Amino acid sequence: MKGIERIGQWTLARIEGTGSATLLAWDGLVSMFRPPFRWRLYLQQLEFVGVGSLVIVLLTGGFTGMVMAVQSAYAFRLFNAEGYVGTTVALALTRELAPVLTGLMVTGRVGSSIATEIGTMGVTEQIEALRSMAVNPVQYLVSPRIAALALAMPVLTLLFSLIGIGGAWVVAVLGLNLDEGVFHARIVNVVTAWDVWSGLIKAAFFGVTIAIVSCNAGYTASGGARGVGLATTRAVVYASVAVLVVDYFMTIMMF
Amino acid sequence: MLKSKTPLLVGLLVIVAAVAFVFTFGSLDTGMDAADGYRVYARFDDATGLVSNSRIMLSGIEVGRLGKIELDPEQPDMARVELLVRKDIGLHKGLYDERQGLWVDGATATRRQASLIGDYYVALTPGIKGPLLGEGDYIPNVISQTGFGAVLKNLEDASSSVFPKLDAITDDIKAITGGLRKTLGEENAVADLKQIRTDIAKTTENVAALTGELRTFLRTDIYPRGSDIQQILSHIDRTAATLEAATARTAASVDKIAASMETASLDVRRFISDQTASAGTAKDGTVAHAIARLDHNMAILEGTLENVRSITAQVEQGKSTVGRLLTDDKLITDIERVVADVSDYTSTFSRTQIKLGFRTDYFVGRGAFKNTIDVSLHPRPDKYYLLQIVDDPVGRTVSTRRVTTTNDPRVPPVLVEDIQETTSQLKISVEIAKRWDFLTFRYGIIENSGGLGIDATLLDDALNFKFDIFEFGHDTYPRLRLLGEWEFLTHFVLAAGIDDILNAGSRDWFVGLGVRFVDDDIKAILPLAPSP
Numbered sequence: 001m002k003g004i005e006r007i008g009q010w011t012l013a014r015i016e017g018t019g020s021a022t023l024l025a026w027d028g029l030v031s032m033f034r035p036p037f038r039w040r041l042y043l044q045q046l047e048f049v050g051v052g053s054l055v056i057v058l059l060t061g062g063f064t065g066m067v068m069a070v071q072s073a074y075a076f077r078l079f080n081a082e083g084y085v086g087t088t089v090a091l092a093l094t095r096e097l098a099p100v101l102t103g104l105m106v107t108g109r110v111g112s113s114i115a116t117e118i119g120t121m122g123v124t125e126q127i128e129a130l131r132s133m134a135v136n137p138v139q140y141l142v143s144p145r146i147a148a149l150a151l152a153m154p155v156l157t158l159l160f161s162l163i164g165i166g167g168a169w170v171v172a173v174l175g176l177n178l179d180e181g182v183f184h185a186r187i188v189n190v191v192t193a194w195d196v197w198s199g200l201i202k203a204a205f206f207g208v209t210i211a212i213v214s215c216n217a218g219y220t221a222s223g224g225a226r227g228v229g230l231a232t233t234r235a236v237v238y239a240s241v242a243v244l245v246v247d248y249f250m251t252i253m254m255f
Numbered sequence: 256m257l258k259s260k261t262p263l264l265v266g267l268l269v270i271v272a273a274v275a276f277v278f279t280f281g282s283l284d285t286g287m288d289a290a291d292g293y294r295v296y297a298r299f300d301d302a303t304g305l306v307s308n309s310r311i312m313l314s315g316i317e318v319g320r321l322g323k324i325e326l327d328p329e330q331p332d333m334a335r336v337e338l339l340v341r342k343d344i345g346l347h348k349g350l351y352d353e354r355q356g357l358w359v360d361g362a363t364a365t366r367r368q369a370s371l372i373g374d375y376y377v378a379l380t381p382g383i384k385g386p387l388l389g390e391g392d393y394i395p396n397v398i399s400q401t402g403f404g405a406v407l408k409n410l411e412d413a414s415s416s417v418f419p420k421l422d423a424i425t426d427d428i429k430a431i432t433g434g435l436r437k438t439l440g441e442e443n444a445v446a447d448l449k450q451i452r453t454d455i456a457k458t459t460e461n462v463a464a465l466t467g468e469l470r471t472f473l474r475t476d477i478y479p480r481g482s483d484i485q486q487i488l489s490h491i492d493r494t495a496a497t498l499e500a501a502t503a504r505t506a507a508s509v510d511k512i513a514a515s516m517e518t519a520s521l522d523v524r525r526f527i528s529d530q531t532a533s534a535g536t537a538k539d540g541t542v543a544h545a546i547a548r549l550d551h552n553m554a555i556l557e558g559t560l561e562n563v564r565s566i567t568a569q570v571e572q573g574k575s576t577v578g579r580l581l582t583d584d585k586l587i588t589d590i591e592r593v594v595a596d597v598s599d600y601t602s603t604f605s606r607t608q609i610k611l612g613f614r615t616d617y618f619v620g621r622g623a624f625k626n627t628i629d630v631s632l633h634p635r636p637d638k639y640y641l642l643q644i645v646d647d648p649v650g651r652t653v654s655t656r657r658v659t660t661t662n663d664p665r666v667p668p669v670l671v672e673d674i675q676e677t678t679s680q681l682k683i684s685v686e687i688a689k690r691w692d693f694l695t696f697r698y699g700i701i702e703n704s705g706g707l708g709i710d711a712t713l714l715d716d717a718l719n720f721k722f723d724i725f726e727f728g729h730d731t732y733p734r735l736r737l738l739g740e741w742e743f744l745t746h747f748v749l750a751a752g753i754d755d756i757l758n759a760g761s762r763d764w765f766v767g768l769g770v771r772f773v774d775d776d777i778k779a780i781l782p783l784a785p786s787p
Binding site: 196 | 261262264265267268271272275276278279280282283308
């Protein structure tokens with residue numbers, strides 16, 4: 001009986017978590033369009049999320065592209081079709097890898113930070129303080145983060161793709177001595193605008209997902225420093241899983 | 256709370272994002288919009304491998320993209336492919352040919368394979384006649400099947416009309432060869448060699464003239480008529496296309512196809528009849544004319560062949576010298592045997608190596624020099640014959656006893672004189688040698704007396720120890736000689752040894768220096784030497 005009770009409790013907690021996250025998301029989204037508009041908060045978050053994640057995203061992107069070029073060149077060489085290395089790398093990056101990997105990197109860097117920040121403010125009652133000053137804490141803390149992630153993620157994804165293709169070019173053309181003209185032509189001819197757009201749209205949704213999951217984890221943190229730590233872990237784990245789940249559903253919807 | 260550089264950094268991010276955005280979408284080939292081109296349709300009976308957004312190529316340049324691919328609403332057994340073609344590319348509808356039942360000189364769409372792994376695209380040819388196709392029109396001629404199968408089918412169609420002609424030509428050739436055979440079989444008069452020579456010369460001239468004519472014929476008739484052939488081929492081509500179309504349409508158009516086949520074969524027949532008019536009416540420079548000339552030459556050739564025949568008949572009967580030569584079996588057997596012997600001899604001879612050697616030894620005890628010249632013939636690596644001429648300081652010792660009886664009271668009545676005469680004389684060695692591994696055994700005459708020898712050859716034949724025993728009975732013991740030879744710098748020989756070891760009186764040490772080489776020139780001279 002105890003076991004079944006536990007399963008029930010766990011399930012209820014998850015459902016409750018989903019519900020609170022949804023409510024928070026709704027609250028946060030609606031608050032964006034209500035005065036007062038605190039532009040500086042938005043800008044600040046955009047700097048933290050976008051500019052701050054630039055280096056890690058570019059590093060990841062570059063090496064991902066390079067590794068993919070090496071591996072796909074190996075595979076295509078079996079069929080004497082090395083000309084398709086660029087196509088493969090470009091399609092994989094723009095449609096799938098760039099948004100997902102950017103989402104995971106941003107989750108690790110930004111999601112954890114959001115959960116910690118909001119969680120600490122919660123356990124030290126700063127959120128209550130905001131409320132007592134007649135400041136809507138969701139509007140003050142959550143809305144700017146959702147907006148910043150939704151805007152920054154596509155930008156980071158686009159840069160990830162570009163730097164990844166650049167890395168692939170370095171490996172394929174300079175390293176493996178493949179035909180540069182074919183490499184370029186096959187990318188330009190095969191990759192369509194929709195391939196790129198789909199990646200960017202995915203990235204925007206990932207950004208919103210990460211923001212909501214992380215803010216919710218922080219918002220619901222309780223029990224002092226330990227609670228904050230757990231909230232941070234929860235934020236990263238849930239947001240990562242959420243990115244992959246959302247990716248699957250968006251992919252089958254879009255293609 | 257807000258850092259002052261935040262706006263700057265976010266601004267930079269926005270700029271970077273904008274640049275990336277413009278670059279990415281700017282460099283992509285966005286394909287075709289409906290506004291950039293116009294829509295035409297093509298009915299394929301097989302659209303396998305064609306996918307929406309595949310390329311449309313004209314002369315290898317992309318001129319559009321494929322749109323929707325679906326079953327044709329009017330002919331549900333065909334695939335209708337939508338082609339979005341660039342506006343500046345005009346496609347002609349072609350002219351409808353009533354007789355053939357198809358559109359001629361219009362645009363064509365062909366499904367082509369771009370790579371072995373199955374990329375397909377549509378290749379267009381714009382056509383040259385008829386009105387331009389507009390939005391929503393159908394391309395009149397569509398080819399779904401390209402590749403080896405289609406080529407084979409076309410070839411079959413073409414060959415069915417060509418083979419009967421070839422058969423007729425083969426029959427002609429048969430008739431000519433039959434006539435020749437008959438001519439050769441008949442007995443006829445004998446003509447002298449002079450006549451044959453003249454005939455042959457004449458024939459050669461005629462053949463040369465014929466070649467010239469053939470060349471002229473090629474230049475004046477065949478090359479300019481390339482267009483005729485082209486036309487014929489294009490007829491055949493179209494016929495094949497018609498056949499394909501006909502299977503998809505109704506059986507009624509089979510008649511029209513037959514008509515077009517007839518046109519094609521008529522063209523072939525006309526072309527051939529032009530070329531095969533009878534000799535009298537043949538135009539200069541046609542095949543018929545050439546054949547007439549060939550006929551003429553053939554007549555001359557026949558006469559020549561008759562002459563040859565009568566001569567060979569005589570030869571066969573062995574009437575002349577040449578006839579005897581050719582008919583006598585014994586002669587040829589003799590010649591064969593002689594040739595075999597000669598070749599046997601020459602092969603042995605050419606294999607044989609001749610080595611020459613000169614050596615001078617200094618005998619330490621006697622203070623005298625001994626010179627040796629060797630000539631050795633090596634027909635095989637394990638066997639050789641040695642001929643040696645020796646100028647020995649010991650010379651040839653001849654012992655004689657002279658018994659003198661006298662009645663002179665001053666001397667003893669019987670005087671016995673033992674005289675040992677040593678004459679400086681050339682000595683000759685002739686030996687036969689056989690080698691097993693590093694040991695060589697020699698036997699023969701050594702320095703004017705019977706003897707034996709053993710050689711031990713070491714270090715790649717560079718070091719050689721020789722042991723000779725000869726002159727049995729000249730002294731207390733036979734003469735035993737031990738000699739070491741070292742060949743250096745390929746041709747030079749350093750030698751040292753002891754001569755006459757067993758007899759203390761004449762035992763002596765010697766050292767020598769010589770040269771040794773293989774001489775092929777000698778071989779060339781040898782056959783010239785008189786032989787019994």
